[in-house]
Amino acid sequence: MYNLLKGKKGIIFGALDENSIAWKVAERAHEEGAEFVLTNAPIAMRMGQIKELAAKTGSEIIPADATSMEDLTNLVEKSMEILGGKIDFVLHSIGMSVNVRKGRHYTDSKYDFTTKGWDVSAVSFHKVMNVLYNKQAMNEWGSIVALTYMAAQRVFPDYNDMADNKAYLESIARSFGYFFGRDHKVRVNTISQSPTPTTAGQGVKGFDGFISYAEKMSPLGNATALECADYTISLFSDLTKKVTLQNLFHDGGFSNMGVSDAVMEKFTEE
């Protein structure tokens, strides 16, 4: 461990269980000396094991539905009280599509579902930054990261409307990141992660095929949740102060591949 986040204070959204990417980020942030508040939707608190994570990392939990400005305002105010000052890092690790959950095909979306999923998965990032920005809750040289997937740029048919949500999320990172950088010297980036076996990941139809295809395509293999956490920590640290407005691929090289030998072999088998 490198003490990369010594003295830093943060808010971590989205740790549901030990497979969650946010769970690994919380564990790594704790190891690197950070103090933080854990948050998740009230319903997820009842289902999840977040209390265990809080005990392990000496953190407090504040429930917040990331689509509610009221909840987010309470979260940010209470976090500053608990942590005794402004925030240095924020992880947005939230995604949910009602169309996916209800098994609606992309070509037959139900638009109430589309709107809800878009609010949870994309607009919530705008709302989180709105509260942080207007409350002047971030320290200078702070860092905000959201997690995304490459279906924002390329077609993955079973990713459904999450592809559109991720494209919107990545755009918010750039648009809000400009103002956050200009006015508060805060950086905003998205990490585009490999398919990862979590609750949200496994909700995608055909996930097993998806993850093994990506594994075979990537020269370094798929990035794990723990590796994603390591990368996130680097973006929260002072070693990446001038990285902002970026969508950063953390995918073992997948995004720049055309075809790999391992995939070719599958198609040339007798």
Ligand code: NAI
């Ligand atoms: P996860 O299921 O462990 O985490 C998703 C989280 O979103 C859960 O903790 C859930 O409670 C939270 N959430 C849902 N609705 C919410 C709301 N209204 N308010 C607050 N929180 C809410 O799954 P995972 O994979 O760790 O997901 C984290 C992020 O990583 C998501 O943005 C996901 O799209 C992204 N990602 C995941 C990949 C994968 O294959 N698992 C690949 C690339 C990106």
